[in-house]
Amino acid sequence: MSRFLSPEAACLAPYTPGEQPVDMQYVKLNTNENPFPPSPKVVEAITWGEVEGLKLYSDPACGRLNKAIAARYGLEPENVISGNGSDEILAFAFRAFCGTGRGVAFADITYSFYRSQAALFGLEAAVVPLREDFSLDVDDYMDFSGTVVIANPNAPTGMAIPRADIRRLLEANGERVVIVDEAYVDFGGESCVPLVEQFDNLLVVQTMSKSRSLAGGRLGFALGSGELIAALNRVKYSFNPYNVNRLSILAGAAAMEDGDYFQSCCQTIRDNRAWLTGQLEELGFAVLPSQANFVFAKSDKLSGGGLYRGLKRNGVLVRWWADSGRIEDYVRITVGSMEQLERLIAEIKTMLEEGS
Numbered sequence: 001m002s003r004f005l006s007p008e009a010a011c012l013a014p015y016t017p018g019e020q021p022v023d024m025q026y027v028k029l030n031t032n033e034n035p036f037p038p039s040p041k042v043v044e045a046i047t048w049g050e051v052e053g054l055k056l057y058s059d060p061a062c063g064r065l066n067k068a069i070a071a072r073y074g075l076e077p078e079n080v081i082s083g084n085g086s087d088e089i090l091a092f093a094f095r096a097f098c099g100t101g102r103g104v105a106f107a108d109i110t111y112s113f114y115r116s117q118a119a120l121f122g123l124e125a126a127v128v129p130l131r132e133d134f135s136l137d138v139d140d141y142m143d144f145s146g147t148v149v150i151a152n153p154n155a156p157t158g159m160a161i162p163r164a165d166i167r168r169l170l171e172a173n174g175e176r177v178v179i180v181d182e183a184y185v186d187f188g189g190e191s192c193v194p195l196v197e198q199f200d201n202l203l204v205v206q207t208m209s210k211s212r213s214l215a216g217g218r219l220g221f222a223l224g225s226g227e228l229i230a231a232l233n234r235v236k237y238s239f240n241p242y243n244v245n246r247l248s249i250l251a252g253a254a255a256m257e258d259g260d261y262f263q264s265c266c267q268t269i270r271d272n273r274a275w276l277t278g279q280l281e282e283l284g285f286a287v288l289p290s291q292a293n294f295v296f297a298k299s300d301k302l303s304g305g306g307l308y309r310g311l312k313r314n315g316v317l318v319r320w321w322a323d324s325g326r327i328e329d330y331v332r333i334t335v336g337s338m339e340q341l342e343r344l345i346a347e348i349k350t351m352l353e354e355g356s
């Protein structure tokens, strides 16, 4: 390690992103991107005039965007903050609500970025194991006094818990912030947004990366009480006031306002997920019940690593975690277009035939 690293930087646990290859055309089912392009309204919004407008800073308050998000969820703009991906929003939240004597709790099997951010901010992390069947029991978090972060639906399992469970957690301790990461909620599961007006300790984090096809636009947002949003803005204005660029503000607002296109893409993904699950089960896979735009599945014949490597050799990327204990035999497969999924299933069939 470099002698230039500060002691704090030496303790980091950087997140490992899924592969983003530039060398060849993979069927890319490894990072939960949407197979469909953003809404045509997004394309219309990015005019040449707006590109010329890049000479000016973006609106630090993201007014146009936050208004569109608030309108969509029946809230006020002061209940909304936008960020450069929801990863940035999560960072604001960790910085705002956690610190000395105030730790953070999250599941052992969940979005690994929570662990990276806890290390970045030097936080004490309580890692709470999921149950044997990968379900999350909120009772395991009831006595924890620090901030709780729950991905719902969870990643990489795809499994969701009911809103009533989160409500119980919120009611048990009003002094504790509960962050619900709803990156995948548009594909199934119950959103906690309807609880925002009742619980001033609830922060719901969402992203435009998955259900709104804007992963490359880097847009996430959080919904919460005015008090929580003000706390996040305190951090934002201490770090990067112009955190969302001009084009992404326009793209995000246009994507939010095109409800029809959004609904139809999400429905197609749900239909494709059902098809993919059925196909994998027919091939002997165990597939966890997913409410997300991916499935987490394990073959009865091929190891997780064998599947990942074999598929990659044949041009299909899925996500696999080496040395990951009880999820080592699983792969996470993004629900793509039917064309992509048919190709995936064909490759798996070939591997199974070659293996036998």
Ligand SMILES: *Cc1c(COP(=O)(O)O)cnc(C)c1O
Binding pocket: 032, 084, 085, 086, 087, 088, 111, 151, 155, 181, 183, 206, 207, 208, 209, 215, 218, 219, 220
């Ligand atoms: C993809 C993802 C995010 C965030 O993505 P951004 O692209 O930074 O908005 C957050 N949480 C979970 C669980 C995710 O899977």
